[in-house]
Amino acid sequence: MNKNSTLTPFRFRNVSDKLLLTNEIGKFSFYSDDLMSRFYDDELSSGEIDSLKQQSIIVEDSEQWKLLSLLRNTRNATKSDSEKLSYLMVIPTLRCDLSCSYCQVSRAPINAKGFDWSEDNLEMFDGFIKSNGSNGMKIEFQGGEPTLRIDLLERIIEISESYFTDLEFVICTNLVTISDDLRKLLEKSNLVISTSIDGPESTMTANRTEDTSVSKAVIENVKWVIDNYGHSKLSALPTIATDQIDHPEKVIDYYRSLGFRSIFLRPVNYQGFARKSYKELSQQIESWQKFWLQAMNHILKISKDDYFEEFYLGTLVRSIFADRASGFVDYASPANYASHYCVIDHDGTIFPTDESRMLSRTRQIDLSIGNLEKGLDREIISRLNFNAIHHTNEDCLHCAYLPYCGIDIIDDLSRYERFDISKTTSWHCQKHIFLFDFIFEKVANWDVEWLKLFNSWIHRSQNTSDALQIFK
Numbered sequence: 492m493n494k495n496s497t498l499t500p501f502r503f504r505n506v507s508d509k510l511l512l513t514n515e516i517g518k519f520s521f522y523s524d525d526l527m528s529r530f531y532d533d534e535l536s537s538g539e540i541d542s543l544k545q546q547s548i549i550v551e552d553s554e555q556w557k558l559l560s561l562l563r564n565t566r567n568a569t570k571s572d573s574e575k576l577s578y579l580m581v582i583p584t585l586r587c588d589l590s591c592s593y594c595q596v597s598r599a600p601i602n603a604k605g606f607d608w609s610e611d612n613l614e615m616f617d618g619f620i621k622s623n624g625s626n627g628m629k630i631e632f633q634g635g636e637p638t639l640r641i642d643l644l645e646r647i648i649e650i651s652e653s654y655f656t657d658l659e660f661v662i663c664t665n666l667v668t669i670s671d672d673l674r675k676l677l678e679k680s681n682l683v684i685s686t687s688i689d690g691p692e693s694t695m696t697a698n699r700t701e702d703t704s705v706s707k708a709v710i711e712n713v714k715w716v717i718d719n720y721g722h723s724k725l726s727a728l729p730t731i732a733t734d735q736i737d738h739p740e741k742v743i744d745y746y747r748s749l750g751f752r753s754i755f756l757r758p759v760n761y762q763g764f765a766r767k768s769y770k771e772l773s774q775q776i777e778s779w780q781k782f783w784l785q786a787m788n789h790i791l792k793i794s795k796d797d798y799f800e801e802f803y804l805g806t807l808v809r810s811i812f813a814d815r816a817s818g819f820v821d822y823a824s825p826a827n828y829a830s831h832y833c834v835i836d837h838d839g840t841i842f843p844t845d846e847s848r849m850l851s852r853t854r855q856i857d858l859s860i861g862n863l864e865k866g867l868d869r870e871i872i873s874r875l876n877f878n879a880i881h882h883t884n885e886d887c888l889h890c891a892y893l894p895y896c897g898i899d900i901i902d903d904l905s906r907y908e909r910f911d912i913s914k915t916t917s918w919h920c921q922k923h924i925f926l927f928d929f930i931f932e933k934v935a936n937w938d939v940e941w942l943k944l945f946n947s948w949i950h951r952s953q954n955t956s957d958a959l960q961i962f963k
């Protein structure tokens with residue numbers, strides 16, 4: 492390296508038999524695995540020096556603009572673009588007509604009193620959304636079962652639309668029943684529904700409904716929505732529990748039989764009330780990885796004839812190679828809690844994420860950041876945010892995957908009751924290292940079959956050109 496040049500921060504990791512180097516903003520390249528020793532002995536080849544210059548790791552004095560460009564991109568990647576909410580989750584009621592075995596938030600019995608939004612909450616919501624909402628935002632109704640209070644949903648929609656245009660609403664419902672009022676609401680073009688389908692009727696009965704006739708009704712209602720409005724009206728999520736962990740093909744094939752082209756494979760979440768009965772399973776990262784690899788190989792086979800995506804891996808692939816932000820609050824750094832996302836509970840308490848609501852309900856830790864009456868508590872939010880940045884964490888700081896990764900201190904709190912643990916021992920880190928290694932091994936080995944699949948996910952279409960330059 493000549494004296495008239497600067498070295499910018501970079502990180503490295505062995506992937507297959509190569510050395511992966513990433514720069515500060517995630518520009519990557521592969522080198523031979525003895526690069527670092529030759530780097531310090533000043534024995535790099537001219538080709539290697541050129542490649543390091545291309546990554547802006549070596550910057551010539553005559554190319555100072557590269558430093559400014561790096562600085563600007565780093566700043567853009569870490570700053571929050573707006574103080575206004577772009578996503579709001581609302582819990583109009585905690586009551587539910589089901590009692591799923593891993594219900595994470597507990598739920599209140601269907602006839603319980605005091606678990607619905609009050610008239611006062613509605614009035615205060617008016618002021619809250621007026622000052623914190625934004626045009627184009629998404630409002631998601633969670634529960635409990637939000638369709639038990641369609642009247643509240645209608646009022647919240649009406650209030651929000653009186654201040655903002657171009658809103659999108661999502662009702663997360665168990666789809667046990669579709670009432671006439673829900674049918675009417677479904678006519679709204681800016682309203683979609685999201686539901687949980689763990690697999691065929693037998694799985695639904697074991698995991699959720701405990702009643703075959705209810706499982707049948709749910710599946711019939713799913714088909715009714717698809718038949719009447721198409722797949723764009725409905726998204727579905729499975730939760731993978733004990734019975735399914737050895738058979739990923741079953742749930743994937745079931746989703747395909749319903750016409751879905753994507754699946755989001757999630758293990759039971761080690762949070763809230765779920766941890767009581769599924770504690771072991773949710774901590775067994777190895778069995779999850781085995782399940783996941785089996786699932787991916789099945790998806791690879793499917794993709795020879797049809798488009799099919801695993802949503803989370805697809806999100807990572809797009810964010811690495813196409814530079815698209817994920818939108819997950821637990822997959823960002825800084826997490827910027829409450830700057831673009833928050834959750835309003837059934838009693839008007841505000842939380843930074845849904846997971847933090849669960850931790851508070853189980854009395855593990857109070858992570859509330861305000862309420863509808865008093866608004867957001869900026870002091871608590873900044874204390875949370877101070878710790879929710881991986882760029883200053885001693886493990887992440889040296890990790891080649893830092894530019895693509897996030898931080899999840901709420902998951903750490905849930906599993907380990909503190910977040911000042913070594914990140915490399917955490918579930919969040921082990922999961923992401925595993926996924927990033929999976930992706931970069933395919934690139935390092937130039938595994939064309941997988942790269943074509945990643946390419947289809949980036950373009951969200953099977954009919955893409957076979958040009959794989961995006962992975963170079």
Ligand code: SF4
Pocket residue numbers: 881886887888890891892893896897914915919920921923924
């Ligand atoms: S959490 Fe793990 S994978 Fe992510 S940046 Fe930190 S060390 Fe790397």
